[in-house]
Amino acid sequence: MLLTLFIIITILFLIFRLMPGSPMAAYIDTTFTQEQQQILMQQFGLDKPLWQQYLIYIYNLFQGKLGDSFFFRAPVIEIIFKVLPNTIYLMLGSFILAYIAGILGGVFLAWKRGTSTETVGIVFTLFTRAAPQFWVGMILLALFSFKLGWFPSAGSSPAGIVYSSELEKLTSLVFLRYLFLPMLTLAIYLMGLPLLLMRTNMLDVMGEAYVDMARMRGLSEKRVMLKYVARNAALPVVTAMAVGIGYAMGGNVVIETVFSWPGLGRILVKAVSSSDYPLAQGAFILIATVMVFMNFVADILYSLLDPRVKIGG
Numbered sequence: 001m002l003l004t005l006f007i008i009i010t011i012l013f014l015i016f017r018l019m020p021g022s023p024m025a026a027y028i029d030t031t032f033t034q035e036q037q038q039i040l041m042q043q044f045g046l047d048k049p050l051w052q053q054y055l056i057y058i059y060n061l062f063q064g065k066l067g068d069s070f071f072f073r074a075p076v077i078e079i080i081f082k083v084l085p086n087t088i089y090l091m092l093g094s095f096i097l098a099y100i101a102g103i104l105g106g107v108f109l110a111w112k113r114g115t116s117t118e119t120v121g122i123v124f125t126l127f128t129r130a131a132p133q134f135w136v137g138m139i140l141l142a143l144f145s146f147k148l149g150w151f152p153s154a155g156s157s158p159a160g161i162v163y164s165s166e167l168e169k170l171t172s173l174v175f176l177r178y179l180f181l182p183m184l185t186l187a188i189y190l191m192g193l194p195l196l197l198m199r200t201n202m203l204d205v206m207g208e209a210y211v212d213m214a215r216m217r218g219l220s221e222k223r224v225m226l227k228y229v230a231r232n233a234a235l236p237v238v239t240a241m242a243v244g245i246g247y248a249m250g251g252n253v254v255i256e257t258v259f260s261w262p263g264l265g266r267i268l269v270k271a272v273s274s275s276d277y278p279l280a281q282g283a284f285i286l287i288a289t290v291m292v293f294m295n296f297v298a299d300i301l302y303s304l305l306d307p308r309v310k311i312g313g
Helices: 002-018 036-043 050-062 075-113 117-131 133-147 167-168 173-190 194-204 211-215 221-233 235-258 265-275 277-305
Strands: none
Touching: 002 050, 002 277, 050 133, 075 117, 075 173, 075 194, 075 221, 075 235, 075 265, 075 277, 133 173, 133 235, 133 277, 173 194, 173 235, 194 221, 194 235, 211 221, 211 277, 221 235, 221 277, 235 265, 235 277, 265 277
16 A cells, blocks of 8 residues: 555656646746745755656655645645545545445345346446446536526535534535535436445356245345345455445545535646646545555455455465
8 A cells, every 4th residue: 555655646746846837837927026936946956857846745745745736836745635525525426326326226126137127227237337427417416506596506606605523514404505516416327336245246147045944934125135145145246346445535526626516636637737836746645545445455454354255365
């Protein structure tokens, strides 16, 4: 995990410095003299050789410093933590919705195996996994926002509304109306993984001897499916939840851009378009850290929940 993060951090450092455009474009005015421009370059350490910039970059990361944003002219860590709650609400809301619907849908399709219902369900699930997220978001916007007017089309709250706390925001129906469409868009994409995984695992478990014994004892098919099949088939789905959180975090970038959601993903797009090295690096590092760490958690969970899986076994 640490090696993967180190490689990602190194790539992020190099890739932004290879991008076209000057990172000082947001600072340098047309009236600035060459000497004033050079002072700004020295202030941000951009006058140093690339290897020196890299060493300073790594040293600051170990101290928990992400630098100052070129565009917003504020510490990167403050900008990220200001928008991070909105990203977490979107991520967790869509994740919970996707896995509840996905697990129940997988159980239902396995129950209806060999029928036209199963075929339609699988085709629909594969379609939602293959459809671009921005396209799904635009369809939902066109239908529920522009045509029916049920939900707002952009932002997280009407202009002028200020919440005294995060709890007040979360319990506000106004905020939840703004949250619903982006949350639904991301949930539609995330739902496919637990649904297909649950269905496949249940079909495998249904061939086990203890399932046949349960049927021979005269138990109803519903009880057999829920108590014996679904419970034992849920193990890989539980470990996949950790990976799903990572995917939800990474998928926020597109969703937040489509719905103008004021979160980490939208800030990231602004940072990249304005060549804001520190802010873009900080946002990418946070997203990459969450995804890599949740993959690590998934590996640990699987070894703990399934005694047959042991490291080195």
